[in-house]
Amino acid sequence: MAITKETQNSATRQIDAPAKEIFDILSNPQRHNETDDSGMVVSTDHGERIKAVGDTFTMNMTKEDGDYQTNNEVFAFQEDRVIGWKNTENTTADVKVGAKWLYELEPIDADNTTVKLTYQRDELEENLLGMTEKFDDDFLAKSLDKLAEAVSGS
Template sequence: MNETAHGEKKQTVTRTIEAPARDIFQILTLPARHQEFDGSEMVRADEKSQRIQQVGDTFVMNMHNEQAGDYQMENHVVAYDANKLVGWKPAAPGQEAPGWQWVYQLQSVDQDTTEVSLTYDWSHVTDQDLLAKNIFPAISEEQMDVSLARLQSLV
């Protein structure tokens, strides 16, 4: 559901995946696997990152897009609840996060089925120059849905 039509600065997609929440969470918390399910096609590889274990962890991803070419993003973990929730705010390495975040929520339907929601939230971006560029949302709902479809194919 794209909530931008209501003035909110976030969009969420949801998919029911036939896999236990713990199996999905194991993939989401291992940055080395993020390229496998990235629907934006921008994630290239992690930069020797460790598994996400708590709020405050950071992990670095090698990225690429047509405008910026190759670059890195340092992701700051801002949400973590084992087998239920993981989220991060990207930033340029060594910089403060500009305010957008990615959050995966896992809700067990039963022991072998999980409802997975991915939210892209840019409501905390305050940099007026960045907002003036009108780049949000930088990732479409369709790309987000591709991410969940690819995640589903991995479990």
């Protein structure tokens, strides 16, 4: 199946933690490497705790052909419920990106939360679509597994 701008991938899982604890990790760019199963997210270069739509942060990244940095802007924010950011630019290569990561948290009870992670391509440039094939449902499920590990402290 060809990847298009309309192609979305997602995964959902229950995490045995309150939504507030999960959101605490997601809203802190300095902890994003703990939720990345790909090994691409290295560290935060610039960015404070996310508090609102429009907040920005810069991440140090790596892939097989070298290190790079990305600028990111928050496009969705509802305390302890929804958080999403768009990778606006690979600043090292001076390439506009547009990939979006959206987390939706739904408390089940005081100690358990359903988390849905969606990867959206609707703002990606056509020439970048092929590079996003690896961000499929399985990849996102593994990211949610890493998030569960991070929140449990294991």
